[in-house]
Amino acid sequence: MSSFRLDCTSCSSSEQGPEAIAAYKCTHCGTDLSFSPSGTRPLQDLSGRRLRAPWRYADMLPVKILGGQPAATDEVRRSALLEKMLGVQSVWLVDATGLATGTFKDYEAIVIMAMAAELNLDFVSVHSTGNTVLAYRHYAEELGVRCAIIVPAANMSKLDGLPDLTDWPVVAVDGPYKQFSAIARSVAAERGWHHLAPLPWKLEGKAALAWMIYENCPQVDLIVQTIAGGFGPLGMELGFRRLAAVGEFYGVASRRRYLLLQPSDADGIARAWRKGSSRIEPCDIPLPELPFEPTLQSANPNTTLPHLRRNLPRGTRIGSVSESLVAKHYPTAHRAFLEADIPVSYEREKSAYIALAGLLEARLEPTSNVAVIVTGSRPFRAPR
Ligand SMILES: [Zn+2]
Numbered sequence: 001m002s003s004f005r006l007d008c009t010s011c012s013s014s015e016q017g018p019e020a021i022a023a024y025k026c027t028h029c030g031t032d033l034s035f036s037p038s039g040t041r042p043l044q045d046l047s048g049r050r051l052r053a054p055w056r057y058a059d060m061l062p063v064k065i066l067g068g069q070p071a072a073t074d075e076v077r078r079s080a081l082l083e084k085m086l087g088v089q090s091v092w093l094v095d096a097t098g099l100a101t102g103t104f105k106d107y108e109a110i111v112i113m114a115m116a117a118e119l120n121l122d123f124v125s126v127h128s129t130g131n132t133v134l135a136y137r138h139y140a141e142e143l144g145v146r147c148a149i150i151v152p153a154a155n156m157s158k159l160d161g162l163p164d165l166t167d168w169p170v171v172a173v174d175g176p177y178k179q180f181s182a183i184a185r186s187v188a189a190e191r192g193w194h195h196l197a198p199l200p201w202k203l204e205g206k207a208a209l210a211w212m213i214y215e216n217c218p219q220v221d222l223i224v225q226t227i228a229g230g231f232g233p234l235g236m237e238l239g240f241r242r243l244a245a246v247g248e249f250y251g252v253a254s255r256r257r258y259l260l261l262q263p264s265d266a267d268g269i270a271r272a273w274r275k276g277s278s279r280i281e282p283c284d285i286p287l288p289e290l291p292f293e294p295t296l297q298s299a300n301p302n303t304t305l306p307h308l309r310r311n312l313p314r315g316t317r318i319g320s321v322s323e324s325l326v327a328k329h330y331p332t333a334h335r336a337f338l339e340a341d342i343p344v345s346y347e348r349e350k351s352a353y354i355a356l357a358g359l360l361e362a363r364l365e366p367t368s369n370v371a372v373i374v375t376g377s378r379p380f381r382a383p384r
Pocket residue numbers: 008009010011012013026027028029030031
């Protein structure tokens with residue numbers, strides 16, 4: 001198992017079995033494992049590498065390459081229109097819509113399924129309230145990992161008729177959202193599935209976004225993303241910390257801050273952030289019947305809030321964006337995506353439009369260099 005290069009920094013044990021690797025926790029003392037990239041400056045010369053993210057940055061990841069390309073594109077494009085509208089030096093659009101299931105969750109899913117394949121985990125399961133499970137299912141099939149996906153019964157319609165198969169079952173569970181995670185885990189335990197995706201593994205794949213920004217737009221000082229639970233920026237922070245660990249720490253890596261946005265009917269984290277509180281009270285978790293953007297409803301944002309407080313750089317802002325602001329900036333956003341040749345569909349998912357509405361309302365220094373994560377709008381068709 002040493003191929004994973006995951007060690008315990010607490011008891012210095014490097015002998016970790018498959019269970020420990022999958023849980024990202026030391027077999028001997030239970031501490032979170034840590035990964036040290038081998039060699040120094042593994043991102044120094046990427047020009048000869050034809051692989052796309054995340055495997056393009058394989059030296060920065062604890063898992064070996066097992067195939068399963070996230071397909072299509074992971075392009076970064078400049079937007080002259082947004083630069084003009086905002087009066088800033090540069091605006092980059094980091095496009096995740098061309099990935100196999102059309103969202104940045106593809107990076108998380110491919111890394112976790114590669115890990116499961118490499119460990120020969122026999123039957124795994126994952127749970128999610130949103131579109132993340134579509135990505136998991138896609139890469140589980142592609143890498144030949146038998147995998148159950150567990151979703152709340154109320155969210156089944158988000159799966160676009162994904163077929164329920166013997167090796168890739170779809171399990172709907174009933175119960176309140178805040179108990180969903182516990183219910184999913186007990187269903188997995190009952191059926192003998194290896195339940196996957198503890199926080200550290202979820203962040204590994206998303207770290208690729210940081211390396212893409214580092215490689216393509218090293219002068220960026222503001223990263224903009226629409227968030228539900230906030231795993232995206234936590235993953236990017238892991239990526240930037242790892243860059244620092246290998247001595248690649250200039251430009252974006254040292255100056256970065258975030259502008260994170262939530263739709264105003266799912267803005268529990270934004271409200272708690274503004275109040276300076278470290279817990280989101282139930283009254284600040286709206287869970288409306290007809291959410292403006294259903295994929296941005298986070299069942300329990302309290303799990304990520306302490307991590308966001310601890311890890312996000314100073315100067316980070318988390319704001320709410322109302323439906324009317326999204327409507328106001330829709331024409332500009334639409335034109336910006338069109339000009340950048342990013343095929344977003346507002347009807348399909350509004351995350352990218354929420355991000356641009358929040359950005360267009362922000363006051364920025366003329367010297368600003370901005371990267372916007374564009375995700376979640378490409379139509380996805382269930383396999384078979
Ligand atoms: Zn240990």
